[in-house]
Amino acid sequence: MNHETVLRANQKFYDIVAADYRRKESYAYSKKIIKDVTEILFFCASSAPSNQSFLDFGCGSGFLSEIIFKHQIFQNAVGIDISSEQVKLFNEKFKSNNYKAIVSDIVDTGFESNSFDVAGCYSVLHHIYDYKTAVTEITRVLKPGGIFYCDFEPNRKFQRLMSIPIKIRRKFIDKPPEGLDDLENIAEYHNNFEPGIDKDHFAIWLSQNYEILKIGPRFPKLFSTLILKVFFHFNWSFSPCFYIIARKKM
Numbered sequence: 001m002n003h004e005t006v007l008r009a010n011q012k013f014y015d016i017v018a019a020d021y022r023r024k025e026s027y028a029y030s031k032k033i034i035k036d037v038t039e040i041l042f043f044c045a046s047s048a049p050s051n052q053s054f055l056d057f058g059c060g061s062g063f064l065s066e067i068i069f070k071h072q073i074f075q076n077a078v079g080i081d082i083s084s085e086q087v088k089l090f091n092e093k094f095k096s097n098n099y100k101a102i103v104s105d106i107v108d109t110g111f112e113s114n115s116f117d118v119a120g121c122y123s124v125l126h127h128i129y130d131y132k133t134a135v136t137e138i139t140r141v142l143k144p145g146g147i148f149y150c151d152f153e154p155n156r157k158f159q160r161l162m163s164i165p166i167k168i169r170r171k172f173i174d175k176p177p178e179g180l181d182d183l184e185n186i187a188e189y190h191n192n193f194e195p196g197i198d199k200d201h202f203a204i205w206l207s208q209n210y211e212i213l214k215i216g217p218r219f220p221k222l223f224s225t226l227i228l229k230v231f232f233h234f235n236w237s238f239s240p241c242f243y244i245i246a247r248k249k250m
């Protein structure tokens with residue numbers, strides 16, 4: 001497996017499922033999550049050098065940018081995604097010069113260095129073979145003092161604890177569309193080939209270039225969410241996903 005293989009699997013998979021993806025994975029886009037993410041985006045804007053420019057990294061059809069547009073949190077949003085179908089949906093939705101998406105690999109964007117106030121990626125890093133290369137690119141394009149925000153990344157501790165229930169869920173409940181099993185398997189690289197992302201290791205690595213502002217749990221909308229939330233008070237292993245907000249050092 002290498003970067004190119006995982007990148008092309010993402011491109012093909014999301015080109016096929018683009019129109020239906022968020023409805024099928026509604027557990028990641030619940031009302032509660034939208035409310036939380038909205039608050040986080042306001043926090044990011046207030047912590048950033050200005051609220052001029054937002055980079056929607058792995059934008060898909062524009063989940064983060066829709067929230068930004070609705071509440072006018074930033075003046076401009078630029079989306080970037082490898083799937084041309086996702087980018088088409090994004091651009092059809094906003095029809096505004098202040099909200100534009102382009103097709104590109106996020107590990108090499110071609111954007112000017114030090115140009116964005118905030119870079120957000122929702123459910124994206126675990127799709128990248130070496131997600132640190134993507135974050136290195138974010139670091140390059142963020143202004144000094146700019147904010148990095150990632151969310152809905154799979155928590156390694158949870159994946160280790162719940163490996164069997166997760167496998168059963170994938171086999172019988174959260175199945176990919178007919179015939180797309182192999183593509184989805186590769187596209188979700190850090191769910192299927194690696195057991196999630198180790199948030200502590202990631203935060204320590206980030207600290208070389210960032211001040212960590214917040215690390216929090218993220219609970220998809222599942223039948224078991226309430227029970228997981230109760231157990232989470234005792235142990236991080238019960239949060240399926242996590243988010244991190246960090247400020248680029250000056």
Ligand SMILES: C[S@@+](CC[C@H](N)C(=O)[O-])C[C@H]1O[C@@H](n2cnc3c(N)ncnc32)[C@H](O)[C@@H]1O
Pocket residue numbers: 007010011014022057058059060061062063064080081082083086104105106107121122123124127128
């Ligand atoms: C789970 S979707 C999330 C999309 C969007 N953030 C949302 O929440 O609706 C992951 C997205 O990452 C994109 N992606 C994966 N690897 C990429 C890469 N190397 N460069 C650009 N986009 C990539 C996929 O095409 C897909 O649209």
